[in-house]
Amino acid sequence: MSQLFEYLYVIAIAFFAISIKGLSEVRTSRYGNWLAAAGMVFAIGGTLTAYAVQRVDLLVIAVAVGAIIGAPIAVKVPMTAVPQRTAVSHAFGSLAVALVGTAEYYQRLPGIDSYTMTVLTAEMILGYLTFMGSCIAFAKLQGLLPGRPLVYGPRNFLSLSILAITIAIGVYLIADPGQSFVLPIMAGFAILFGFVLVMAIGGADMPTVIAILNSYAGMSAAALGFVLNNQVLIVAGALDGSSGFILALVMSQAMNRSFTNVLFGGVGGVSSKAAGGAAPGARTVAAYTIDDVATILDNARSVVFVPGYGMAVAQAQHVVKEVADLLQAKGIDVKYGIHPVAGRMPGHMNVLLAEAQVPYDQLWEMDRINPLFPETDVVIVVGANDVTNPAARTRADSPLFGMPILNVDKAKTVVFVKRSMNPGFSGVENELFYLPNTMMVFGDAKKVLADLVASLKKQ
């Protein structure tokens, strides 16, 4: 006979699956979120009907602490900091799963069968390494640690050795689960592995790394479901794990790189061979004023904005919208071209522009906008760099070669708003700067665009 809680679990599982379906369209997305929240209530409620929880006093305190920390995070975090919040939630989620796994180990201690011990070991290693990896990702995104990758000679050898030691200790523990003193050592090495793994990864690779950590967190939750023979956990973990996997795949494809290359490639460290092309000094860049840009825009019929991480840093999304509104008032067609890896997490630019009240039908993804560039009068690049570098198409010796880019160089005019002539994250110089149809405008993105608003209003 199935018990009540098992039926409630089925409802929860159905709600979780349908909620993700809800995100296939903006129209249904909010219902999806509420459905998932309802699924959570069914899962927790079902569990409470079947298991008599001890120490309700401590439970209430823990839940209160969670609510007191969680609610302000959700309500106050600015949209530009959503990648950091995501890293924190991966850290919390995977640490919680690792701690429950650890608790389950001590709980069953004398007589753990080798199947359970194998799954528990994998679950704990995954959980602890994801915890530390996410902490480092958070520190890098928040600017507490430098965003560039920590690159040193034998780093891959070192990190793989740490992983090998972690797994070896795990195997030892599986062979003799009674040796409980090695568990903290194993956890320590898993944490160390998470540390060295993400320290070696640079800021612009964060969208892929966050997605991979997302996938790991889900997998460890599913593993815990196997240990406890709990199906709602298996399904939720599998959904989370597969979602992270797909996102990681989308991100790495958008950079034309493999997971292994993202995790162990260390792009953007020492830009040794980079540079590419003639001696930079030999070429000149044409810098323009705001009024030049306003004049060009005045004669344009179609404008495409290309945002990047720099727009997030400068918090320039609202002033971008202001410029767009003025252009639209003049009857100019406005679109936004979004590269999948623009920003620091999947979909980052879409959220920021939505925050600035840009209608989402103006947000065009790379494959849709690229054919339109030859007919576009003006492209305004705000805070993006590597994703617009035509060297990715044309120069086989460039580290970016093969990466799908936004073909902004095909537009009639490119306005490139940039703080200085420093190269982008990859350390590769952008060929775009030297093209005759490129107008460089130097300065802080927010300030430049605010001046542009003033200049456009004058006309």
Add this chain to the structure above:
Amino acid sequence: MSAIPDDVALNLLIFFLATFLGLQLVQRVSRLLHTPLMSLTNAISSVSIVAALIVLADPKDDLVLFLVIVAIALVFTNIVSGFLITERILRLFRRKDKK
């Protein structure tokens, strides 16, 4: 093979089907919504609170109790912030004609 509990094959089947379903569903998610997708699936996987509650039904000693209570505080943070921030993000997306 006697060391392997009876339910493993069934659980593997459930895991396989759920992963397959997840891959299919996520590929259909609008690219506009990849950020809220991540916050939503993260909130969903916080259902691991269920595992903590099950252990809390019969904690063997204070160490187990401590680990589980800390885990509940962490994961409840994710439940609350996960659904709320997903709602906040999704509310930002609007159509042109609804201005």
